[in-house]
Amino acid sequence: MTTYYTQDHEWIEVDGDLGTVGITDYAQGQLGDITYVDLPEVGAPVAKGAAPCVVDSVKAASDVFSPVSGTIVAVNETLADAPELVNTDPETGGWLFRVTLSDPAELTGLMDKAAYEAFVKDL
């Protein structure tokens, strides 16, 4: 399994053709307390760069952009009652949705952990 990062502060953990998507610890810190997560529908197609998911915090409502194209196959149902998981455990238990990758080549434009950390440091 490999984890990739986007400039919009999403992460995607890829296992074969299955990707798990969430927002980074940096992103949750910037957003403040998450109050609601608008999850996509399972079975919906999604394009790279589209915003299938919205995260509401006390400060703002923010789109979550899909790092890859594919089909949504699962969403993190526990967030309906416990959106705070995105704050407390953003990069594991606070995952948002799972997607089957239709074009794994899309991953090549993303950052690895070291590159993302350097990117955040410069912000």
Added chain:
Amino acid sequence: MNAPNPSGWRPAMGDGVQDPAQLTASGDRGLMLEEPLIFELGRPGTCGVDFDEPAGEMLPGLARFARKAAPALPGLTEPETVRHYTRLSRQNYAIDLGPFPLGSCTMKHNPRLNEKVARLPGFADIHPLQPQQTVPGAIAAIVELADWLVTLTGMDAVAMTPKAGAHGELCGLLCIRAALEARGDARAVILVPESAHGTNPATAAFAGYRVENIPATADGRVDLAALTARLEPDVAAVMITNPNTCGLFERDMKRIADAVHAVGGFVYCDGANFNAIVGKVRPGDLGVDAMHINLHKTFSTPHGGGGPGSGPVVLSAALAPFAPLPFAQVGSDGVLRLIEEEDALTAHPHSFGRMAAFHGQMGMFTRALTYILSHGADGLRQVAEDAVLNANYVLRSLDDALDAPFGEAGPCMHEALFSDDGLPEGFTTLDIAKGLIDEGFHPMTVYFPLVVHGAMLIEPTETESKAGLDRFIAAMRSLAVRAQGGDPSLKSAPHLAPRRRLDETLAARKPVLTYAG
């Protein structure tokens, strides 16, 4: 009935002050009055007025909808009811109590002359279904205000019916859509810069368009190169707020408009910040095709709980034929008349339809017209000058104490923007805002615009005096100094308000929206 709030939760009281329930027999603290919900007051069966017993048989016309049990209305006498609302009003903050520095909202004084004129019986005691020949004065007032708005903006026409800013945006976009469809050129995309008002993308999506963002430049303005690069034949319109939400004038407006027109698109301008340029700049000269005007901002009609909004939309010659019904017009015989659906086929055949049942917010029209006539052209120009002067006074008085992200770029327009950059670790914009409550001011707009980290957007408006601004500036400076000194009490402000810092996260995650059950 009369069950106390079942959640049992009460916000905390001030620091160092015992819960008044333990301090006084009444539960009040001095003349700071605690007040239950109205449903927790009174007694069943009490009523402020005596109703006659119904005479004769009840008619069964309501069938199964007839009420079987009495409604659970609170049982209060008239003085109890009056006191309830007066007590609540004393816990409120209002523009008549002090400055309301909410950036982007233009919370300025509502002149009392406006109120006097709006209460004249010829304006206040009429009904929209009255025959129009019985209300020529009211129609003439609408037309006179419309003429002023068209003149001040340098446009061709105005739709008076939209009820507020976002309703005006929708009206403008529906005109644009009708114009595009009339030439068989339906388009899919509306471009919205990052520095635009938040309602713009929502309106574009509601009008059926796909929204694409255009980035801002480092100096807080629309990125002209990025915008022109995206201008293709699928772009229906660009929505630009000018002056924008960073409090800056979009200097490239004319070039943006020319580029958009060159590819057959339209320019929508969000006119919420028109108070900064009224009498100085005519949006029509900048190539704007449609712009709403918030009468409740620029033209001083009350808002924020004090009155309804009103958002007339001025239109270019290209869009005027598609304006909504109804509207008032002076006919070739010199007589004022209303153009409604009955006359539309001949008088106005391309209208996209109707935005509202009647003619708009009449009570706001009379107030705005009073404001315009009592100021005159020179007075309106001074409104813009003083609004900009006051904002720059705030900006320059505080830019050594707080980070002003665009301060280097020159003067601001009507609002001063600061960021949380430079606040020490652990202190946030929210702490400054809450501290301002202890200082006796309504907080500024926080965390907006989104393009600035921890934004504090301050719009003093032209109606604050220098003495009032100096008091506000001294309070802000003291809060910045306390943050720099690491004062932990600022982290838990407010301490002196009727309630301590409320748990906004809990309120959003687990809102309690009912008083019982």
